Each structure stands twice: as structure tokens, then as C-alpha cells.
Amino acid sequence: MSTIAVDLHITDAEWEVMRVVWANTQVTSKEVISTLEGKMDWKQATTKTLLGRLVEKGALNTEQEGRKYIYSANIEEKEAVRSFSNDIFDRICRKNVGNVIESIIKDHTLSFDDIQRLEEILEMKKAFAVEEVDCQCAEGQCDCHLHHHGE
Amino acid sequence: MSTIAVDLHITDAEWEVMRVVWANTQVTSKEVISTLEGKMDWKQATTKTLLGRLVEKGALNTEQEGRKYIYSANIEEKEAVRSFSNDIFDRICRKNVGNVIESIIKDHTLSFDDIQRLEEILEMKKAFAVEEVDCQCAEGQCDCHLHHHGE
């Protein structure tokens, strides 16, 4: 199963480039450059550097097309987003995952479809829900260890 | 309302320190050092540097207690988590927020209470749900612009 470079770290600047590639499937550096020129106010050289670094770290593939390259993503956006979003959960106590999701939901606009879909997922999650999520934090990094229930 | 330094960037290493402070409300550097010693395998100096940087960037308060300092958080964990988690959503198309939440839910263990609470939130969200979330992406960074509905 492709876990190809899921753990590679894509920086903010690089992510801008990745988005262009993901949105277009196949792109030339020229296209990436012009797409980002407006938004990022970068010089061409900056985009070139980023493309180079992304190829280097395996996030992008290149295919020689005549004298130039055609860039394509080597990792799926979904996977990259997932890996990135999991970083949050490494920063908090497992017990708070629910609260964070709650706060995320509150902070964003959702469509009726989104809501329905999420409701379905939650329904399914019930089959695997636990009475209490257990804290995986190191001692001293969260206070779960303090309040043992029914004590 | 306190938006005190909500946008300050707390790095991974610094976050480890923040967690200790958040979990203990009031701590001395010594406590932070010993708490992190095991988990992080840092030298004392490393923790000291981090404490210093956090004070410097306003994430921590210090209170002189005799000759030493008592550190306390100047930003709430909830706010910090929130600000950090919003970074994900700046990397994706608004239309995909629902999918990302979906994937987060799938990836984590939730308690029955969490699920119920989330269901309630979703129920409430229905009042503000939209038919279709609109894409805020820059042209060329997502393909929403391509498939206009009913066209």
C-alpha cells in the first residue's frame, strides 16, 4: 500500500505550489509560476526553487517533455492534508479530540450535504465508540492523570 | 476581547513546553525541565531556551518568586489549538472542509459522549448550513472553478 512519503513535510510555501499541481494534474513550471505570481507575489525564481525542492523530496514527479518538464503530484492531496491535520492531534490530549472537532465544526461553514454525511459517519462511529477515550499524554503534560473517575 | 497573541506561532518544540505549563497552571523551570527530560531527551539548556523564547513571544508570563520565576500561560490552550488547527483549513478549498472533518472523525477514537455532542452541534449547524460552500481558492489552485453546477 502506498505510504509513499506520507510523512514528508511540506512547508507553507511549498504547499502553495502543490495546490497548483493538484488542481491541474499536469503542469509546467511556467504555469505554476504564472498561477502563483498574483497570489504570492513571488519572483519566478522562488517558484522554481520550490518546484525543485518538491521534486527533491519526492512530492512531485517530473516527466521530460521535449526540453521542459511536466510536473505531477506524487502524493495525493487527501493524504497530504490528512498527514498535516494529524499534526494537531499530536499536540493535544486524546481526550480532547472530540472538543477540537467540535470547535472546528463550529468555526466553519458546512453544506447540508456535509452535515448529513458527517451525521452518517458519526452514526457509524457509534459502533466503535468507547466509554472514555484514554489519555496518551506523558505525565505532566495534561491533567487527565489527576481526576480518576469515581474516586 | 482577548485576541492576545492568538496568531503567534508556537513551534513543535515550544508546544511541548506549553503543554507542561497548561497542565500545571503554575510551574518553575525546574518542573518543566524534569517533566520533559524523559519524553524529549533534551538537555536542561534546551528547555531553558524554549522557556525564554516563549516568554519573549508573549506566550508565557513570568512572576518573580524569590529568586526564581513562576511561569504561567498567557494564552489558553483552547485558543492555541484553535489557531493551530485553522492552519489546515487555510491549505484547502473551503468546499473540502467537510471532507477533512470527515477524515478526522474517521481517524480518531471518540467516546459516546463526544459523538452525541457532535451530533448536537451538527443539528444546530443545520440552521446555518448552506446549499453549497463556496470556494475561496485562488484561480488555478483548486478545480472548483471548473465544474459550475447545472451548466
Add this chain to the structure above:
DNA sequence: AAATAGAGTTTACATTAGTAAACGATTATT
């Protein structure tokens, strides 16, 4: 064929982050 433009590669340079030793001022020990 010579000159020019375009594409990728190298080099560059400042800032942030990770990690830590050295230093200076105090306080606690002997």
C-alpha cells in the same frame, strides 16, 4: 550562424527552529 529567450540547476542569504554550551548572578552548603 548568432543572438535571445526559456527552463532547470546552483548558489546565496536572511530568518526561524532545534538543540545546547557557556556565562553571570544568586542562593544554599560546607
Add this chain to the structure above:
DNA sequence: AATAATCGTTTACTAATGTAAACTCTATTT
């Protein structure tokens, strides 16, 4: 009082990031 242990501050040094100029081919235009 002299010495050792502390605690915070300064300094240090490497790697990662952001940003970009310079350079080298190669292809296109004149």
C-alpha cells in the same frame, strides 16, 4: 567566608524555510 549548586541570560551552531539572483543549457528567433 568559601564553595558549590541554581536559575535565567547570552551566545552558538546546524538545519529548515522563505525568497531570489546568477548561471548553464538548449531551443527559438533574427
